[in-house]
Amino acid sequence: MSAIDTLATELARLPGIGRKTALRLTYHLLKQPAEQVQRLASALSVLRERVHPCQVCFNLTEEAECAICRDPRRDLTLICAVEEAADISAIERAGEYRGRYHVLGGRISPLDGVGPGQLTVRELERRVAAGGVTEVIVATNPSVEGEATALYIQQSLAPHHVRVSRIARGLPLGGDLEFADGGTIAQALFARREMT
């Protein structure tokens, strides 16, 4: 296989990149300075060597503990449980949350063969049992699997006398009622708050 085909084949394995886009990217790279292509190659090479899960919260990090767990200004009484490390970036971008995180490593999904044992719920329990945590916010996705995972976490933490909360579901900011699906509208109505 030619060097062009080899790269296009590897690029086409990425999500959202089809054969045509992979070829277009390859031809684009052929027109870029060789150093830029080399920087991309070495960034890929070091990625898997350096990055591993944080030993506290399973966020991705290059240290023993991630930057958030090491930050003394973060609120130690709050843990936000998310499905994937990528979800942490999304929440951090919002800039509202000051507690710490716990990456579950997925969600319970019997169809995909993912049971509670494959997630880091046991480790979350251990963190709560160690004391100092007053609330666990379950921020799994608002899907069937995300809800099932949230319920499992709530039950697992029940003996630990910690508040377990679930992120609100409703219309997205800037969303349009006209185009929202029925489930979202039902949730938005159910979770309505009194205006004071």
Add this chain to the structure above:
Amino acid sequence: MSAIDTLATELARLPGIGRKTALRLTYHLLKQPAEQVQRLASALSVLRERVHPCQVCFNLTEEAECAICRDPRRDLTLICAVEEAADISAIERAGEYRGRYHVLGGRISPLDGVGPGQLTVRELERRVAAGGVTEVIVATNPSVEGEATALYIQQSLAPHHVRVSRIARGLPLGGDLEFADGGTIAQALFARREMT
């Protein structure tokens, strides 16, 4: 900068890949087998080392001459002039053309500072002057610059008593050959007209 940020930054330099997509791809790669990520990295590394222009037609190749120029079954009397090497893949996918190619290396675009001197029109003239070629099909894109380039090629080849034809405007005006479907490209080749 962390390994994750470094890779995301390099990926975001690619066309059509924004910061969010770059991060999503990075997190995706962190979940893939390390060998797959390494294969992508090495495919990138060898790309610029191995691939260079064909010494006959300027198509991209890993040999002295590209696979099309070396293929004895190709029709030596026909040359199809294209802007970029990527356009050759698009025409080959259509499976209708059996001649050889000539990669111009762009199109005449005074606004971008690209004049005829930066293109390989002189080399195309030399190929035609060497004899054996009866027709040059100009398959530059149907844009203002592509048309100007076609006209320049026609004038440059006028002294050489060779038929110069232009692919039909089956392609939507302002479209890009690289992204056209095979049927449209086949139609455009079939309905080519002699330039007078």
